[in-house]
Amino acid sequence: MSLDTVVEDIRDEARARAEEVRADAEAQATEIIEDAEADAEAIRDERAEEVEATIEQEREQMLSSANLEAKQERLGARRDVLQEVRATVEDELTALDGDDREELTRALLDAASEEFDGDDVRVYGRADDEELLTDLAAEHGYEYAGERDCLGGVVVESEASRVRVNNTFDSVLEDVWEDELREISTRLFEDQ
Template identity: 70%
Template sequence: MSLETVVEDIRDEARERAKEIRADAEERADDIVAEAEADADEIVAEAEADVEAEIEQEREQKLSSAKLEAKQMRLEARRDALQSVRSTVEDRIAAIDGDEREELTRELLDAASTEFGDEDVRVFGRADDEALLSDILDDYDGYEYAGEYDCLGGVVVESDASRVRVNNTFDSVLEDVWENNLKAISARLFDEEQ
């Protein structure tokens, strides 16, 4: 074997080795690219899932917020309607006059009188009822009209001797009736089942 043949064999062997190295490198490069593409696909899938989750969460928050706002608006509308009904009732009560007003005022005064013995008693009432109260108080010994009380009607009766004050105004009666029947009033007004 000549030196040239040996050199040629080494060169052939080197070329074969270079081909193998190149093939291995290309295979490794393909594996790296495939792995990178798989990682990229996974990252994209995770990002899409995150975006979808965020969109769903935001949608749920907006839906929840809209439901809460709608509920608050319904409650506010109900409050307004109940207040309107109450105002109408107050206006009708304030408009009671004549014998009916006298009868109701006497009943409230009689009910308040049970708290007082033979004491001197001061009676307060609505400014427009001064004449009515003065006439009614003529029938009660030791009772005198003492001035105005801001109310729809009825009486506030007090005595220094017993330090008792009884509020028997139309307002206080309405407040008790309103509170005791608010659920039924609301149910009837808004067609709800009780």
């Protein structure tokens, strides 16, 4: 074998070895690229799920907040309507006159008088009702003692027995309002 043949064999072997190394390197590079692309896809999917979850959470929070705000506005509107109804009732009680006012005031004074026996009973009421209260108090043997800031009715008290009965239209309205608020609200807002 000649030296040229040996050199050529070594070169062929070197070329074959180089081709083998290059093929291995390309295979490793392809595998690394495929792994990197798979990792990138997994990361993209994970981030997309996180973003979707964040969007859903924020949407739920916004929806919940909007529902709460709407509920508060509805309750505020209901409260305003109830206040208007109460103000209307108070205005109508203040505007009562004649026989209706006398009948109601008499009934309230009669109910209050059950708490008293004896003299020195004083009756207080609305300034505009002074004449009516003076007459009604005299019928019971009581004294009209002055005005109270109220819609009507009577406040009756006695120093001797240290008793005070508040039978004003205001107190009766307050009691009825407290007892019937649910029913009033139901009737006003039954379709909502």
